[in-house]
Amino acid sequence: MLLKEINPEEMLARVLHRDGLMLVIDKPAGLPVHRGPKGGGSLEDHFDALRFGLPRPPSLAHRLDKDTSGCLVLGRHRKALAHLGLLFKHGKIGKTYWAVVEARPEGEDGTVDMPLGRLDESRGWWMKPDPKGLPSVTTWKVLGRSEAQGSLTSPFTWLALTPVTGRTHQLRVHCAAMGWPIVGDNIYGTAPRFGGPVMQLHAREITVPISKNKPPVRVVAPVPAHMRERLTACGWNGADDGLDPTAGKGDSFFEKQPHAK
Numbered sequence: 001m002l003l004k005e006i007n008p009e010e011m012l013a014r015v016l017h018r019d020g021l022m023l024v025i026d027k028p029a030g031l032p033v034h035r036g037p038k039g040g041g042s043l044e045d046h047f048d049a050l051r052f053g054l055p056r057p058p059s060l061a062h063r064l065d066k067d068t069s070g071c072l073v074l075g076r077h078r079k080a081l082a083h084l085g086l087l088f089k090h091g092k093i094g095k096t097y098w099a100v101v102e103a104r105p106e107g108e109d110g111t112v113d114m115p116l117g118r119l120d121e122s123r124g125w126w127m128k129p130d131p132k133g134l135p136s137v138t139t140w141k142v143l144g145r146s147e148a149q150g151s152l153t154s155p156f157t158w159l160a161l162t163p164v165t166g167r168t169h170q171l172r173v174h175c176a177a178m179g180w181p182i183v184g185d186n187i188y189g190t191a192p193r194f195g196g197p198v199m200q201l202h203a204r205e206i207t208v209p210i211s212k213n214k215p216p217v218r219v220v221a222p223v224p225a226h227m228r229e230r231l232t233a234c235g236w237n238g239a240d241d242g243l244d245p246t247a248g249k250g251d252s253f254f255e256k257q258p259h260a261k
Contacts, residue, residue: 006031006041006043006046008046008049011025011046011047011049011050012049012050014026014027014028015050016071016219016220016221017217017219018052019210019217020076020080021075021076021077021080021083021084021210021211022058022061022073022074022075022076022080022084022208022210022217023050023058023073023074023076024071024072024073024074024206024208024217024219025050025071025072025074026069026070026071026072026221026222027043027064027068027069027070027071027072027203028043028069028224029066029067029068029069029198029199029224029226030066030067030198031043031066032066033060033063033064033066033072034060034063043072044060047059047074050074052076054076054077056077058074058075058076059074059075059081060072060073060074060075061073061074061075061081061084061085061088062084062088062166064203065169065172065199065201067184067198067199067201068097068199068201068202068203069201069202069203069221069224069226069227070097070202070203070204070221070224071095071203071204071205071206071219071220071221072203073093073206073208080210083210084208084210087208087209087210088166091164091165091166092209093206093207093208093209094162094205094206094207094216095162095163095203095205095206095207096160096161096162096204096205096206097160097161097162097163097171097201097202097203097204098143098158098159098160098161098201098202098204098223098227098231099158099159099161099171099175099182099200099201099202100156100157100158100159100182100183100200100227100230100231100234101156101157101159101175101180101181101182101183101200102154102156102157102180102181102182102183102189102190103155103157103179103180104145104155104157104180105140105142105157105159105178105180107142108141108142109139109140109141109142110139110140111137111138111139111140112136112137112138112139112140112174112177112178113135113136113137114129114136114173114174114177115129115130115131115132115133115134115135115136116128116129116130116133116134116136116167116168116169116170116173117129117130117132117133117134118133125168125169126169126187127167127168127169127170127173128173129173129177134165134167135165136165136167136170136173136174137163137164137165138161138162138163138164138165138170138171138174139161139162139164140159140160140161140162141159141160142157142158142159143158143159143160143234143235143236144157144158144231144234144235144236145157145158145234145235146158146230146233146234146235156183156230156233156234157180157234158230158231158234158235158236159175160204161175169187169188171201172185172187172188172189172201173188175188175189176188176189182199182200182201183197183199183200183230184196184197184198184199184200184201185199185201186199197226198226200226200227200230202221202223202224202227203221204220204221204223205218205219205220205221206218206219207219223236223238
């Protein structure tokens with residue numbers, strides 16, 4: 001899959017929230033948030049378009065995986081970034097992800113309490129369940145289920161996932177270890193390494209208590225185009241987005257390829 005070009009207008013269109021301390025943007029799937037060891041383009045390369053009058057561009061307050069879409073928080077200056085860093089570190093920021101997973105989890109909700117550790121030194125940040133690893137907890141709730149129909153040849157389940165802890169790849173590893181990997185996950189799931197569907201994991205909502213004297217800031221990211229078909233099959237009707245379910249905002253950053261399904 002190829003990545004579309006990004007421009008300042010695209011970056012500005014992805015701003016979901018702005019105040020004097022932070023921005024929340026709608027990260028597209030398919031674009032890493034920062035440049036990796038092998039180089040290449042990243043979302044961070046385009047933050048200059050998000051200064052909004054300040055002398056420096058904003059900086060990342062946390063990370064999302066390359067193929068995860070949705071709410072991404074940026075600090076607008078050093079003091080704000082330090083404050084946001086403490087909020088994330090101490091678990092004060094609420095996060096809800098939407099995922100489409102393979103198979104059908106038993107029950108309607110639950111908690112995954114499963115320590116995670118590094119897979120091995122050669123695999124960078126790839127993780128695995130490890131009884132001696134760091135405590136890792138995820139809560140989950142079924143929002144809808146689908147049967148095999150039309151172009152979707154397997155049943156899927158629509159989940160709301162809340163990471164109580166914030167380990168690398170936590171949601172992906174926990175879902176896979178439970179027997180319901182995230183659709184499109186080509187590391188922990190069943191998707192092919194290349195040419196498979198875009199991963200169906202979306203940072204749907206984030207709640208940030210950025211100011212002591214004001215209510216927490218709650219931001220919701222629109223559902224991306226690459227997740228709409230499966231979510232609709234699971235019962236999502238688009239009404240909670242307040243936008244046309246066929247609208248372009250929220251699209252992934254992948255060019256459509258003739259052999260990508």
